[in-house]
Amino acid sequence: MSFLSFFEQLSESPWSVALHESEIAYSLIESFHVWSLCLFFGMTVMFDLRLLGWTMRKVPVSEVIRRLQPWTIVGFVLMVITGTLLFYAIPLRSYQNIFFRTKMLLLLLAGVNILIFHSRVFPGVAKWDTDAIPPKVARVAGALSLVLWVCIIFSGRMIAYNWFDCDRQPQPAIINFLTSCVPSE
Amino acid sequence: MDLLPFFQWCYSTPIGEAIRNSTWLFPVIEAFHLLGLGLTAGAVLVVDFRLLGVGLRKQSAAQLWANTQPWLLGSVTLMFASGIPLFLSESIKCLYSFAFWVKMTSLFLVLLFTFTVLRRVTQMDPTSDRPLPGRVTALISLALWFGVAWGGRWIGFS
Numbered sequence: 411m412s413f414l415s416f417f418e419q420l421s422e423s424p425w426s427v428a429l430h431e432s433e434i435a436y437s438l439i440e441s442f443h444v445w446s447l448c449l450f451f452g453m454t455v456m457f458d459l460r461l462l463g464w465t466m467r468k469v470p471v472s473e474v475i476r477r478l479q480p481w482t483i484v485g486f487v488l489m490v491i492t493g494t495l496l497f498y499a500i501p502l503r504s505y506q507n508i509f510f511r512t513k514m515l516l517l518l519l520a521g522v523n524i525l526i527f528h529s530r531v532f533p534g535v536a537k538w539d540t541d542a543i544p545p546k547v548a549r550v551a552g553a554l555s556l557v558l559w560v561c562i563i564f565s566g567r568m569i570a571y572n573w574f575d576c577d578r579q580p581q582p583a584i585i586n587f588l589t590s591c592v593p594s595e
Numbered sequence: 596m597d598l599l600p601f602f603q604w605c606y607s608t609p610i611g612e613a614i615r616n617s618t619w620l621f622p623v624i625e626a627f628h629l630l631g632l633g634l635t636a637g638a639v640l641v642v643d644f645r646l647l648g649v650g651l652r653k654q655s656a657a658q659l660w661a662n663t664q665p666w667l668l669g670s671v672t673l674m675f676a677s678g679i680p681l682f683l684s685e686s687i688k689c690l691y692s693f694a695f696w697v698k699m700t701s702l703f704l705v706l707l708f709t710f711t712v713l714r715r716v717t718q719m720d721p722t723s724d725r726p727l728p729g730r731v732t733a734l735i736s737l738a739l740w741f742g743v744a745w746g747g748r749w750i751g752f753s
Binding site for chain 1 (some may be wrong): 618619621622623625626629630632633634635636637638639640641644650651652653654658659662663665666741744745748749752
């Protein structure tokens with residue numbers, strides 16, 4: 411079964427329809443998504459800014475990560491749960507939404523950046539833990555994370571306004587290709 | 596006091612009209628607004644978590660306040676710079692929106708509270724323990740910011 415037909419079926423399932431049609435539930439979940447964003451993005455940004463040497467210069471990097479990371483994880487888990495529910499309420503249109511696809515791709519890249527940071531950069535933290543401005547490799551990881559999360563927020567916010575929606579034809583062929591959209595004749 | 600004429604004037608400004616007539620201006624400005632919210636949250640949470648004793652406990656609240664203040668001011672500026680155009684584009688709807696007034700009231704209170712009470716509490720608290728006034732202050736700050744974010748998100752649903 412293709413993704414397309416799977417999400418098509420999913421969007422016809424009773425729970426998905428109920429969530430989609432329930433104004434209060436959908437709005438509440440979206441609000442939770444924004445609150446979790448504040449927790450997750452807020453903590454991530456402060457850590458990235460520390461890696462760049464732009465804030466909390468006197469606080470050791472390892473201390474910032476140790477004390478703030480639990481909150482980042484809580485925020486991220488809440489984002490994934492609420493985000494999955496939001497997707498579940500509108501599966502097919504989200505799947506064919508170019509901003510949603512961009513966001514997923516950027517999330518993947520942000521994940522790779524985190525993996526590289528934790529496997530290659532952070533293990534050597536003892537050498538620069540108390541540096542006001544960490545070495546270049548750490549600054550690059552911080553800057554990449556910052557740029558990626560900013561772009562993720564942007565594409566996430568655009569999902570709701572999708573002006574490249576499959577139903578709004580005609581669209582350029584490249585858009586229909588990127589959104590696996592087959593416009594009806 | 597009748598606010599309607601002022602809100603109508605806001606609605607009729609060229610900026611408000613340009614945003615209404617554009618497909619992508621509102622979403623893009625809104626995304627900047629959301630970024631500002633996230634950044635504000637980061638600056639606020641570092642200090643509030645410290646006061647609650649669940650964040651950077653070894654650092655003095657005064658130092659964390661000083662470290663995060665430029666980011667708080669910058670992000671609040673970004674929120675105003677993006678929020679005002681959004682308001683101009685739909686000011687008449689805002690006038691009748693309960694969520695809008697919840698947000699504006701909370702925003703006024705939280706800014707006042709942050710730069711008077713909270714700022715002073717951070718200066719009073721140089722040690723690593725967490726006295727009660729600090730915890731209460733942090734909870735008030737979080738509750739008020741919560742009102743700002745809730746009201747803000749809910750303007751869009753009304």
